[in-house]
Amino acid sequence: MGITIYDVATGAGVSPATVSRVLAGGASVAPDTAERVRQVVERLGYRPDRVAQSLRRQRSGLVGLVLPERSHPHAAFEAVIRIERTLAERDRSLLVATSDGTRELAAAERLAAHGVDALLITRRTGRDPIDPDAFEVPVVLVDSGAVDGVDTVRVDHAAGIAQIVRFLVREGAQRLAFVGEGSLSNVGTEQLEGFASATSAISEVETVALRLGPSTHEFAATTARELIGSPSPPDAYVCGSDLVASTLSAAFDVDDPERPLVVGYGAEPHSELVVPTLTTARLPIAEVAEEAVRLVMQRVDGLESDPIDIALAPSLVVGQSA
């Protein structure tokens, strides 16, 4: 093994991620730091040549997927199936590692040790830049937000929540509540950003409650009790998951004319079965899975370019709850 990104990082006194950003031409690195990194790169003769790396390696035909526990379990299951099928069409097999949401990078290293040709990584939390060069194989982050310096294919959760807010306003909502994971997950963080930007762009609505917590029945039930009893109860609930939405929706009488609007997220199968049926967001899981496989295989085949970010918006499935 010749000069690695770690040698450059040590020589310049910065993290490998910073070296990676400098080499990618990112603007987020202080100019003097960037200059120092470039000098070390030149002095050591470091070349981040992923094509050469992949040619040196024996191809295993395996692609690794790191999948954390998710608040949208059906979506995670569908993603695995779609990724596996798309890989099978290309004569590749899938190796999956799960994580509890805090050890995705350790799981990725485990897969890399098994000789995978490429890595697809979904991170439940954490938005710090990861170093794509640390794994020696192409890495695509899947549905983990936009991250500088790394290929990403993701659901645009902010756009999904923004569409829900616009729909609720059209349906006459004025006092909105958001109930979701917020900073507990990448998805929750993006949802909250989407909610905040959409509500601030529309003068007719006010946000009367932000309730952030785990996507569980208990949290949703407690939240429903608190908000129903509040002096100015919401007339519409934007929920981070169908589980939260169906629990909240069940707290109100079906025939109550004052019943608030409730919108879920994820279009899980039960969203069509509850009464009233949920208005919810359908996530473009199949499309994300296929794009992620396509992109990572292009990298395996030697595509060199700046990092690519592909963001696909959910669509709104209109049921009875809003």
Added chain:
Amino acid sequence: MSREADALWADFWESRRAAGDFDLVAAREGSIEAGETAPQAVGASYRRTSVAGAQVVIADPDVPRIDASIIWIHGGAFTMMSADTHRHVAGHLAVALGGSVVVPEYPLAPEHPFPAALDVVDGVVAELVSGSDEPWVLVGDSAGGALALGSSMRRRDRGEPPPTLTVLLCPWLDLSLSGESVASNAGVDAVLDAETLPAHAAMYLGATAGTDPLASPLHGDLSYLGSVYVQAAEHDVLVDDSVRFARRTDGIEGTMTRLEIVSGLPHCFQFFAGMIPEADAAITRVAGEIRRSLLNREENGAGRNSAEPSPG
């Protein structure tokens, strides 16, 4: 939104700024050109034949996988477009589905006002599906949505069963244009100029009222139309027609609607299959909904629809 879609909508806005007053002859020529230059689906071939006296274009997939009649009633504000302008998108659906898609020609307004188009569509549908136990699917985009539902309303009133599935893509279901989105989305719908809609409606309606149920299904009895999948677009000036259709059919006997509103896209974005990934994904989704309805029909026992009670 993809870069391809951004660029396409920018072109639309640009040509709308450059265009003068609405000119039907020019608009028809433009629509023919759009159909001719649209990317054809890989894996489909086309043939022309006649059904019940009407010309039809049939898109056949190279690899057939399903047994069902798919009939696509094309849009074009009742005054423009043809089976040829829509054959590429019918081809994309045929490939995604693995089934042939039939696109009938129908007479256009103002030369042939209401109900000339409906009569032809009705006749083609009857010829293709009457007396058959095969599942069948009726697809309609924009004005084709009103024609598809109008033909199903007539069938219902004659005591005939509805399609296995009706697919409405950005349908125009209210020629009286009473939906709020006609005004509220006028500034964001790159494809459809809301200001031209009253003229198209007037040409088609002739002496008929805009609230006539067979011209504007939203104003009619929407019961017993079977399963309906509506794929709407958030920025469509006609998106309210889809939302109101879903609301009106909620809980109504014999009609089950699933409405999906695709984020941030204009009227009939599905037409641009092969050009923008959003349209390809939408057509794939339509194929998925059709497959799901065929599967449901098998599991429920073939032909069960026809045994359901029907008024009329």
